[in-house]
Amino acid sequence: MEQLKLENQICFPFYAISRLITRAYQPYLEKLGITYPQYLVLLVLWEKDGLAVQDISEKLILNTNTVTPLLKRMETMDLIKREKAKEDERKVMIHLTREGKALQAAGASVPLKLLENMGDMAVDLDELLGMRDKIQEWIGCMGNK
Amino acid sequence: MEQLKLENQICFPFYAISRLITRAYQPYLEKLGITYPQYLVLLVLWEKDGLAVQDISEKLILNTNTVTPLLKRMETMDLIKREKAKEDERKVMIHLTREGKALQAAGASVPLKLLENMGDMAVDLDELLGMRDKIQEWIGCMGNK
DNA sequence: TTTATTTATATCGCACGCGATGTAATAACA
DNA sequence: TGTTATTACATCGCGTGCGATATAAATAAA
Numbered sequence: 001m002e003q004l005k006l007e008n009q010i011c012f013p014f015y016a017i018s019r020l021i022t023r024a025y026q027p028y029l030e031k032l033g034i035t036y037p038q039y040l041v042l043l044v045l046w047e048k049d050g051l052a053v054q055d056i057s058e059k060l061i062l063n064t065n066t067v068t069p070l071l072k073r074m075e076t077m078d079l080i081k082r083e084k085a086k087e088d089e090r091k092v093m094i095h096l097t098r099e100g101k102a103l104q105a106a107g108a109s110v111p112l113k114l115l116e117n118m119g120d121m122a123v124d125l126d127e128l129l130g131m132r133d134k135i136q137e138w139i140g141c142m143g144n145k
Numbered sequence: 146m147e148q149l150k151l152e153n154q155i156c157f158p159f160y161a162i163s164r165l166i167t168r169a170y171q172p173y174l175e176k177l178g179i180t181y182p183q184y185l186v187l188l189v190l191w192e193k194d195g196l197a198v199q200d201i202s203e204k205l206i207l208n209t210n211t212v213t214p215l216l217k218r219m220e221t222m223d224l225i226k227r228e229k230a231k232e233d234e235r236k237v238m239i240h241l242t243r244e245g246k247a248l249q250a251a252g253a254s255v256p257l258k259l260l261e262n263m264g265d266m267a268v269d270l271d272e273l274l275g276m277r278d279k280i281q282e283w284i285g286c287m288g289n290k
Numbered sequence: 291t292t293t294a295t296t297t298a299t300a301t302c303g304c305a306c307g308c309g310a311t312g313t314a315a316t317a318a319c320a
Numbered sequence: 321t322g323t324t325a326t327t328a329c330a331t332c333g334c335g336t337g338c339g340a341t342a343t344a345a346a347t348a349a350a
Contacts, residue, residue, distance in 0.1 A: 237328080
């Protein structure tokens with residue numbers, strides 16, 4: 001049953017490396033007082049503030065039943081504001097607070113630190129970036145649904 | 146702030162593709178009545194039965210506080226048995242039940258079906274397998290803490 | 291203009307994943 | 321041998337993820 005060995009699975013390496021990368025981010029995000037998914041939300045909002053819940057949900061490829069509680073926690077932390085859109089009361093628009101915007105300065109240095117970390121671990125950075133681009137193509141295929 | 150855009154992050158693609166792959170497995174695993182992490186545990190045990198909790202924890206790169214409840218649920222489902230090792234009462238040895246072993250027949254076809262799925266999605270299989278091997282190298286570097 | 295359908299979020303329940311901590315058994319050591 | 325340290329799991333608390341379902345607003349249909 002060669003195809004059932006763990007090292008021959010396509011699933012496991014992606015599953016494992018995703019968690020290892022999250023772990024690598026953690027010490028830096030801990031200093032900012034945020035989690036990894038919260039950081040992803042901030043990345044999206046730093047790029048464009050005032051998005052609807054659905055926009056964030058689509059960009060992060062997360063369901064609303066994940067995003068809604070995530071955003072509520074971030075509102076409690078005073079990182080964002082949630083308010084209904086005037087033109088369509090079904091939509092909830094997300095805006096950064098002063099605090100949420102202020103975190104960008106500290107958050108900007110995190111990706112570079114991570115890259116340095118990966119470099120120290122004998123991970124070839126060119127390969128890493130090439131793989132990132134390839135995976136993004138796949139996400140484009142798989143993500144729509 | 147170009148380095149803060151979501152598409153320039155190394156973290157996000159790995160995070161997203163991992164969840165998309167898990168989603169792709171789900172319909173097949175649902176028929177077997179198991180979850181994705183439970184499938185990973187079975188893969189390990191099908192390869193070598195009678196492992197300690199720690200062995201499974203190391204192979205899957207998961208902490209014991211994740212693995213213990215996972216195994217307890219699988220014991221409730223009658224997929225595995227948990228019993229203390231006689232030579233060292235701290236260890237808990239995990240053995241497949243008849244049911245757990247029986248699932249292997251159905252579980253063996255899942256990886257191939259997944260590969261076919263990925264192929265349909267314009268994902269180049271050679272690239273996929275090459276990437277898998279490369280990620281496994283990284284896991285070897287990062288996994289040991 | 292009612293009624294039916296669709297859309298955008300939210301709620302519920304459950305299974306992870308993990309940091310922090312606890313506990314019992316074994317090993318190390320004074 | 322008695323004490324201390326280490327090891328192997330387990331428990332607790334909390335934050336995701338997600339299937340199933342609910343709710344309210346907007347849109348389409350009758």
